[in-house]
Amino acid sequence: MMGLLWFWLVAVMIVGYVVLDGFDLGVGVLHLFLARTEAERKTTLASIGPVWDGNEVWLLAGGGTLYFAFPLLYASAFSGFYLPLMIVLWLLILRGVSVELRNHIDVGVWRSLLDGVFGLASTLLTIFYGAALANVLRGVPLNADGYFFLPLWTDWQPGAMPGILDWYTVIGGLVALVALTLHGALWLALKTSGRLEQRARSVVSPLLLALAAMTVVSLIATIAVRPASLENYFRYPVTFIVPAGVVASLAAVWLWNRKGQALKAFLASCVYLFFMLAGACWGVYPVLLPATTGADNDITLDRALSGPHTIAVGLAWWIFGMALAIGYIVFVYSRFKGKVNVAADGH
Amino acid sequence: MTPEIIHRLHFAFTVTFHYLFPQLTMGLALLIVALKTVALRTGSPDWDRAAQFWGRIFGINFVMGVVTGIPMEFQFGTNWARFSRMSGGVIGQPLAMEGVFSFFLESAFLGLLLYGGKSLSRRLHWFSAVMVWLGSWISGFFIIVTDAWMQHPVAYTRMPDGHFEVLSFWQLLLNPWAILQYLHNMTGAVVTGAFVMSAVGAFYLLEGRRQEYGRIFLKVGVIAGLVSSIAVIFPTGDMAGKYVARNQPASIAAMEGLFKTQIGAPIVLMGQPDESTGQIDNPIAVNDVLSFLIYGTTRAEVKGLDQFPRDQWPDALPLLYYAYHIMAGLGTWFALLMIVAAYLLWRGRLERSPWVLWALLLSFPLPYIANTAGWMTAELGRQPWLIYGLMRTSEGYSDMVSAGNGLFTLLGFMGLYTLLGLLFTVLVYREIAHGPEPAADTEVVE
Numbered sequence: 001m002m003g004l005l006w007f008w009l010v011a012v013m014i015v016g017y018v019v020l021d022g023f024d025l026g027v028g029v030l031h032l033f034l035a036r037t038e039a040e041r042k043t044t045l046a047s048i049g050p051v052w053d054g055n056e057v058w059l060l061a062g063g064g065t066l067y068f069a070f071p072l073l074y075a076s077a078f079s080g081f082y083l084p085l086m087i088v089l090w091l092l093i094l095r096g097v098s099v100e101l102r103n104h105i106d107v108g109v110w111r112s113l114l115d116g117v118f119g120l121a122s123t124l125l126t127i128f129y130g131a132a133l134a135n136v137l138r139g140v141p142l143n144a145d146g147y148f149f150l151p152l153w154t155d156w157q158p159g160a161m162p163g164i165l166d167w168y169t170v171i172g173g174l175v176a177l178v179a180l181t182l183h184g185a186l187w188l189a190l191k192t193s194g195r196l197e198q199r200a201r202s203v204v205s206p207l208l209l210a211l212a213a214m215t216v217v218s219l220i221a222t223i224a225v226r227p228a229s230l231e232n233y234f235r236y237p238v239t240f241i242v243p244a245g246v247v248a249s250l251a252a253v254w255l256w257n258r259k260g261q262a263l264k265a266f267l268a269s270c271v272y273l274f275f276m277l278a279g280a281c282w283g284v285y286p287v288l289l290p291a292t293t294g295a296d297n298d299i300t301l302d303r304a305l306s307g308p309h310t311i312a313v314g315l316a317w318w319i320f321g322m323a324l325a326i327g328y329i330v331f332v333y334s335r336f337k338g339k340v341n342v343a344a345d346g347h
Numbered sequence: 348m349t350p351e352i353i354h355r356l357h358f359a360f361t362v363t364f365h366y367l368f369p370q371l372t373m374g375l376a377l378l379i380v381a382l383k384t385v386a387l388r389t390g391s392p393d394w395d396r397a398a399q400f401w402g403r404i405f406g407i408n409f410v411m412g413v414v415t416g417i418p419m420e421f422q423f424g425t426n427w428a429r430f431s432r433m434s435g436g437v438i439g440q441p442l443a444m445e446g447v448f449s450f451f452l453e454s455a456f457l458g459l460l461l462y463g464g465k466s467l468s469r470r471l472h473w474f475s476a477v478m479v480w481l482g483s484w485i486s487g488f489f490i491i492v493t494d495a496w497m498q499h500p501v502a503y504t505r506m507p508d509g510h511f512e513v514l515s516f517w518q519l520l521l522n523p524w525a526i527l528q529y530l531h532n533m534t535g536a537v538v539t540g541a542f543v544m545s546a547v548g549a550f551y552l553l554e555g556r557r558q559e560y561g562r563i564f565l566k567v568g569v570i571a572g573l574v575s576s577i578a579v580i581f582p583t584g585d586m587a588g589k590y591v592a593r594n595q596p597a598s599i600a601a602m603e604g605l606f607k608t609q610i611g612a613p614i615v616l617m618g619q620p621d622e623s624t625g626q627i628d629n630p631i632a633v634n635d636v637l638s639f640l641i642y643g644t645t646r647a648e649v650k651g652l653d654q655f656p657r658d659q660w661p662d663a664l665p666l667l668y669y670a671y672h673i674m675a676g677l678g679t680w681f682a683l684l685m686i687v688a689a690y691l692l693w694r695g696r697l698e699r700s701p702w703v704l705w706a707l708l709l710s711f712p713l714p715y716i717a718n719t720a721g722w723m724t725a726e727l728g729r730q731p732w733l734i735y736g737l738m739r740t741s742e743g744y745s746d747m748v749s750a751g752n753g754l755f756t757l758l759g760f761m762g763l764y765t766l767l768g769l770l771f772t773v774l775v776y777r778e779i780a781h782g783p784e785p786a787a788d789t790e791v792v793e
Binding site: 046049050051053054056057059060061062063064065067068069070071072074075076077078079080082083085086089090092093094096097100101104105146147148149306307309310313314316317318321322324325328329331332335 | 403406407410411413414415417418420421423424425426428429431432433434435436437438439440442443444445446447448450451452454455456457458459461462506510512513514516745747748749752755756759760763767770774777778
């Protein structure tokens with residue numbers, strides 16, 4: 001019971017991270033293309049300035065939660081995905097430094113460099129995150145002791161001895177790139193005005209179309225790579241509500257964007273991300289990390305869960321701490337309501 | 348190079364670089380609160396602008412601290428998987444708590460402080476500064492709790508499969524080792540903040556520009572420097588040292604270079620340890636002092652390294668010995684310099700004492716060295732244990748990650764951090780050269 005609870009709490013942290021940091025990653029992907037003047041660039045970055053760092057905290061808090069609730073999974077996955085994780089760290093460093101320090105530099109050339117770094121790092125991060133999720137869905141060559149090590153690529157086939165990147169995980173990366181770029185475009189449409197808002201809205205439709213196509217492709221690919229993903233759904237048919245939610249949320253993004261209801265369209269995109277991740281979690285549950293080396297080596301919920309006292313104590317402070325954190329977050333976002341206006345704020 | 352060495356260097360390098368930034372932000376956060384409080388109470392715009400100026404420097408340091416801090420949490424899993432798997436139930440807790448209780452708080456209020464601009468009331472501005480300070484100090488506490496459990500494991504039990512399970516949440520958080528190290532460490536962070544602020548103040552006065560700000564920085568920096576430089580030795584350093592001596596006797600013997608067990612053990616001020624002969628070469632030593640410092644009496648017996656089997660000696664013994672001596676030597680210099688500077692400040696003569704101003708200016712890198720050496724003392728002293736007495740370092744690293752893969756990412760971090768260090772130096776120097784003058788604000792609306 002506690003295992004199930006912690007499974008969903010960690011899932012909530014991951015969803016929180018993807019939904020929140022997702023839009024500032026998407027803004028990072030788009031800003032080189034949508035912002036053409038220095039003023040537009042500043043407006044674009046100001047639309048994520050006060051919140052991106054807090055959004056990234058979800059990753060840290062989620063990582064820490066995973067660490068104490070499921071130490072086996074944390075140890076196995078982090079060491080097994082060693083190389084891609086290190087690259088993710090480097091990208092997070094470059095991204096944080098470039099977005100935050102550009103305002104301390106007044107030489108145009110260096111600002112352009114940092115803007116380029118920010119765009120590139122954001123783009124690669126979305127792809128890596130998508131590929132990471134696809135790696136978990138596909139499974140990894142776990143040994144009996146619960147460890148594995150994956151090279152970045154082998155023969156690009158998702159077989160028994162795959163690499164981090166194969167055709168399937170690349171599809172996962174592209175889905176994430178498109179989904180988060182769309183998420184960022186919807187955020188920009190919500191937070192900016194004038195030409196910037198128009199441009200952001202103009203990319204929504206093509207992105208949405210691409211995302212709908214990619215979603216279908218990724219679904220078929222997942223079933224092909226791991227047919228067992230469907231087992232939970234057929235066992236509890238009511239859970240087909242999850243894929244239905246994916247479709248409905250995409251339709252809602254399209255509808256509300258057309259009507260110019262930016263907030264609703266953005267929230268629909270949040271719901272889409274939630275259903276996609278929930279659908280993936282449910283597809284593997286109660287396995288946390290499937291093995292390509294036979295089901296005996298799967299890292300399951302029961303096997304990975306920390307001791308009873310650890311998770312009981314953890315629950316007490318976790319609920320208290322996250323309630324506080326959500327308080328700050330609501331406070332920050334409520335102060336940051338409405339369109340960004342660089343001229344009026346003076347930054 | 349063995350995988351174990353690579354993984355140790357990987358963590359040591361990234362954490363050493365990382366801690367250059369939080370030690371300043373934790374110390375500076377307190378001093379910014381002091382500046383803001385004076386500004387709020389007196390309504391003085393100079394103190395407000397002084398706080399703003401340090402806020403910008405804080406901002407640059409904070410970003411560096413955040414981006415170099417994320418790899419630290421990840422490396423427990425990536426490079427130390429076997430350790431994490433066994434101990435996650437215990438030390439995963441304080442690490443997760445740091446994220447939940449500190450980082451959300453810090454990021455929310457720092458955004459407000461840096462981006463809030465003129466829309467924020469003076470009181471809310473002050474409140475944000477206090478919350479940022481609180482967040483950074485809470486963060487430090489959870490990290491020290493994590494480290495303290497590795498140094499001095501408490502409140503745990505070992506499950507049949509070898510996992511550590513926490514028994515008492517409060518005993519874990521209130522580990523005496525954690526409390527003592529926290530006090531010592533945070534005082535050390537204030538020393539860094541105070542020396543950096545004093546150095547910028549001395550720079551402005553020696554330069555003859557922005558002297559009104561130079562005076563403010565010197566006043567706050569020297570007062571904070573005096574208090575923290577003394578407190579870092581006594582009582583916090585003294586208490587932490589005595590606790591180490593009781594609980595890690597092999598560490599204290601190695602730190603002090605005490606090879607032979609003695610009554611009336613000497614303190615070695617200088618000299619080079621030779622592990623093969625078990626002697627200190629060219630020693631400058633004072634008899635009886637070590638016994639007195641640890642036990643309060645000159646006749647007490649202090650255990651030397653000869654009491655411990657060779658495989659329990661800290662493996663990097665000379666480095667540990669030097670790290671400790673560098674920390675202690677510099678700490679003495681900080682207290683002496685700040686006592687002189689504070690006396691001159693009190694008599695109103697500090698501004699006209701160029702020698703002391705020069706000493707303050709040139710001393711700003713030293714607290715960074717001392718804080719780093721202090722951490723090296725603690726962590727090298729813990730060796731050869733990863734969890735003291737329970738798990739050896741050789742049992743904890745990720746054996747699935749080969750030396751070649753580890754070296755690849757270590758070199759990657761070295762290259763990236765060199766770039767970050769250059770960027771950081773340029774940006775901070777630019778802010779200092781720029782100064783807190785309001786008319787020179789670069790963030791002009793275009």
